[in-house]
Amino acid sequence: MSQTVTDFEVHDIRFPTSEQLDGSDAMNPDPDYSAAYVVLSTVPVDGAHGTDIEGHGFCFTIGRGNEVMAAAIEALRPYVVGRPVPRTAADLAALHRELTHDSQLRWLGPEKGVMHMAAGAVVNAAWDLAAKQAGRPVWQFLAEMTPEELVSLVDFRYLTDALTPDEALAILRAAEPGRAERVERLRAEGYPAYTTSPGWLGYTDDKLVRLAKEAVVDGFTQIKLKVGGNLGDDVRRLALAREAVGPDIRIAVDANQRWDVADAVKWMTALAPYDPHWIEEPTSPDDILGHAAVRAGQPVKVATGEHVANRVVFKQLLQAGAVDFVQIDAARVAGVNENLAILLLAAKYGVPVCPHAGGVGLCELVQHLSMFDYVAVSGSWENRVIEYVDHLHEHFADPTVIESGRYAAPSSPGFSARMLPESIAAHRYPEGPVWQARRTTEEDDR
Amino acid sequence: MSQTVTDFEVHDIRFPTSEQLDGSDAMNPDPDYSAAYVVLSTVPVDGAHGTDIEGHGFCFTIGRGNEVMAAAIEALRPYVVGRPVPRTAADLAALHRELTHDSQLRWLGPEKGVMHMAAGAVVNAAWDLAAKQAGRPVWQFLAEMTPEELVSLVDFRYLTDALTPDEALAILRAAEPGRAERVERLRAEGYPAYTTSPGWLGYTDDKLVRLAKEAVVDGFTQIKLKVGGNLGDDVRRLALAREAVGPDIRIAVDANQRWDVADAVKWMTALAPYDPHWIEEPTSPDDILGHAAVRAGQPVKVATGEHVANRVVFKQLLQAGAVDFVQIDAARVAGVNENLAILLLAAKYGVPVCPHAGGVGLCELVQHLSMFDYVAVSGSWENRVIEYVDHLHEHFADPTVIESGRYAAPSSPGFSARMLPESIAAHRYPEGPVWQARRTTEEDDR
Structure with missing residues (x-):
């Protein structure tokens, strides 16, 4: 062949x-x-x-x-x-x-x-x-590989002070016995999700409250709010969201790298009374020691990863005890292989992986990685959730399916990555009709 | 205007x-x-x-x-x-x-x-x-700015846990009194350099020894060898170089990120008897904790920086006590402004800056930053050297001038960055004549 x-x-x-x-x-x-x-x-x-x-x-x-x-x-x-x-x-x-x-x-x-x-x-x-x-x-393709095949996919350069190939093999072998049972459960129940759709910083308070309540009705047990613009606004918005969803729904907050260490500690100390589940990206994604200082300096758990450049930085976040949640991104590091390295590192340190998603197509990709993690690496979905944002899925041939706040396991072959030909044609930049029309409108507005 | x-x-x-x-x-x-x-x-x-x-x-x-x-x-x-x-x-x-x-x-x-x-x-x-x-x-343009102007150039985001604007101002004010005297001394004596030209891994032992001896004759007091291909070869090459230059010339070694932590410790323990001045880039430039472990695990001083992505990583290398020398690069971070931040961080932690250079045009640029550091930031050239590689200077309108192993202070206005128009024309890729000729030769060879 x-x-x-x-x-x-x-x-x-x-x-x-x-x-x-x-x-x-x-x-x-x-x-x-x-x-x-x-x-x-x-x-x-x-x-x-x-x-x-x-x-x-x-x-x-x-x-x-x-x-x-x-x-x-x-x-x-x-x-x-x-x-x-x-x-x-x-x-x-x-x-x-x-x-x-x-x-x-x-x-x-x-x-x-x-x-x-x-x-x-x-x-x-x-x-x-x-x-x-x-x-x-892809999740199943991965989950059917042997531990030896999976280890062979990983580039261990710069990792061996934290994770050796033998240790990785041991992690994967330990998860082998329950694979079939977890595949069944995954297909029956789906994988836990949380939603960021209520919490964008540009939304009004009314829209925030309405969308937060809808999220709970839709079956989500965790939502997320963006913070970091103005402390007074953030306290008000978080208080409103907490009132809207009650004490049993988790509310994560996300600063998108807005703060220096001292700002993060001050801000999160002020938000802590509203019981945020985690603070995401409190500071620079390169700042391993900064994340560790934020984690030590205030009571809220720390999450990061969507902008972490590679496995070497993830390794250190784990070595330094800087994070409570590892947020892989399907498209920032060098693909499935490097994300496999990161899943193994997180498993070694016992830190749950809660992927970043949203954007365009990121939900479609990353669900495969979390599902594979559940079946064949960590063997658990306890304390783990995949981000979900309800945007732009209509452009994909095999879009994510969310039911009662959980991602349904994809069944079509591949990585769910195929964008519809008509969506590609319409949105090509700068020549696609969506952008041509926008430029015409802008010219008319002058 | x-x-x-x-x-x-x-x-x-x-x-x-x-x-x-x-x-x-x-x-x-x-x-x-x-x-x-x-x-x-x-x-x-x-x-x-x-x-x-x-x-x-x-x-x-x-x-x-x-x-x-x-x-x-x-x-x-x-x-x-x-x-x-x-x-x-x-x-x-x-x-x-x-x-x-x-x-x-x-x-x-x-x-x-x-x-x-x-x-x-x-x-x-x-x-x-x-x-x-x-x-x-540029070095003089910078060195004539007030401490307040210099502080205003720096983006302190993500730095304030290590260096505040007030601390930066204090560092610059402390260096103000001696500025004029150091300008004079710089113009009279030049700034210390070291040479990497003898040590490329592709060179034969004979060429290495010959070039090492020539470097000493030319007035250099430090040379550098590339290592990390094969331990036996490295021991032989370092022994030959040490024999060639004697005990008083510093020999730095450079692994160009080749190792994991344990490799670096093993390798440098084996090379230590030949008294290497520093081990440069022992591992990934992202691996702050790895550099700290290498520094703690063997006797040779640690240098890094040419591939360090930004001021946030330099900050942590200093906070973690991971490096003995900070190697700024003029063209990897966001220009003079970010390098000024790094010079100030290094001054705060009392770690000498020994820039990376070579490549094409990097010597021309970085000399300005070290000279400015000497005049207005650290106020010292003790234990500091700028890398020098004798390649491709002929393509620049205002090339570096090396006399007795020291960089002469540039006097022409600007950053010494201008490449000669005929060099640009000849080397444009893929259409320049140098590349056209190369392709013709390759075709003839078939």
Whole structure:
């Protein structure tokens, strides 16, 4: 079988979300949710056809600079086109290593920022393709691999002072016995979710209260509010939300990196009486010691990770006892392989993983990682929730399904990453009709 | 005066250095030294002319992906074109903040990797232009600012748990009395340098010994060897170098991030008998706790910084007592402003700054920062040296001048960043004649 990847398309896709203030927070007042999107394609063999023979992946950005991400993905073309279609753990390990170890491209990070996220998009597209070839959703494709195959996927460079391959193997072997039972339970019950939809900073108090109550009616047991703009406003909003949902619903708060250490301690001390479940991104995602100081300085639990650049920073957050929750992001690090490293690190330190999602397509991707974690790594969903934001799912061919506040386990083969062709066509930047129309309106307004 | 920046040109410039194995190390076997180069231009007023009205800046890369850096610089065009020509500390502070605080572009880092380096190139180009307008080399332009102006240039976000604006002001005021005397001494004696030219991993033992001896004859009191490929080779090479230069010349070694913590400890314990001055980049530049463990686990002093993403990571390296030397790089962080933050942090913790240089144009830039540090921040050059590599200086209009192992203080206005027009034309990628000729040769070889 010599089927190869024959084409590699990159698209700059943007949604004008800043018009509604959806997604607004203390650091990001006007995001236009965007994807630098890559499609690997091949030719049909053995009767395979249509989208089964494409791999889809993307980076998430919030607008400007999405074209830089697209250029970075384009730079990876030579590693992919002409390559045999990836099918096995060995194939996926090799691709991940080549993309992250190219010495010239590595210089642009190393292992962080634009170039690293681009590698992640391509790695994830390869996983989408491989899982489709196997006829499995990615969570199941992963969960059917042996512990040895899973360990082979991980780049342990810079990790061995915290986690060795042998320790990783032991973690995975310990979780082997219950796999089948947990798969069944996952399919029957779904995976716990929480919702951020009520809490954007740009929403009015009335909208916040209404959406918080709706979330509880919809079956969510945790919601999240954005904080960090103004302390008085935050106290008022958190008090309103607590009154709206009662004492038994968890309310997480999220500062989106707004504070220095002392600000975070002061702010969270003031918010603590309203029993926030965690404070997310209190300060710079690079500030391991800062997170540890925030955790030590006030009573609320600390979460971070959506902007953590790579496994080396996650390793240290765990070594330093700086976080109570690890928030992986499906599209910031170098794809499934690096997220597997992070899941294993979190399991080693006994810290629950509660993924970041939202944006565009992030819910679709990350559900696979949490479900795999439940089945084959941590073996638990206690104290674990996947973020859910009810935006832009309509653009995906296999959108997330939320029932009673839980993510239903995907059953379609692949990574749920495929955006609908009409959505891609409409939102291409700057030439798509959505953006052409917007420019015309702006000109009319002058 | 309403003079504005009227144009913004970006060039992808590459030198085929991999042909000679210059620059080869354990992580970077075949670099093609490259610059994503930006020129800000304006129109002459008041009789100013020629290159006085241009600002030059660049990012350094090692080849592939330089086009991604160029795209990132291009994304910053709207912040620059049409802007009044920057002249004062306030102008330069405003530009730095806008480039690093744009929420949509910040998402691509945050403050790290491609997008952050692009901001650095543009900030440095603005400093080049402002210093030319003032008729001063950048080191002197900086050293003539008041402590208050210097403090205003720094973004203290995420730093205040380690360094407050008041503490920074106190450091700068304490260094004020001796400024004039140190300027004189700097002009008379130059600033101490060390040379890496003998030690590239791709060189033979004979070439290493010959170049090490030549370095001593040339007046250098410190050289550097690359290590990390093979322990036996490293022991042999370090022994040969020690024999060649004698016990009084410092020999630093550089692993270019090759090791995990345990490897670094083992390797440096084996090399310690040959009295290495420091071990540079023993492990991942993101691994603050790892550097601290390496420093605690073996007897050789630890240096790092050329790949440290930003001031937040430098802050923690200092807070954790992880480094004996801080190695700033002129073109990896967000330009002069962020390097000023790092110089102040290092001064606060009493750790000497020994900049990374080499590549293409990095010696030209960073000399200004060390000289300014000597005059107005740390007030000392004890235990401090700037790296020197004798490559590619011939492409610059105002190249570094090394005399008796010391950098002569630049006297031409600006940042010494201007590459010669004929060098730019020859090395543009892929269309420049150097690259066209190389492709023709490769075709002939087939």
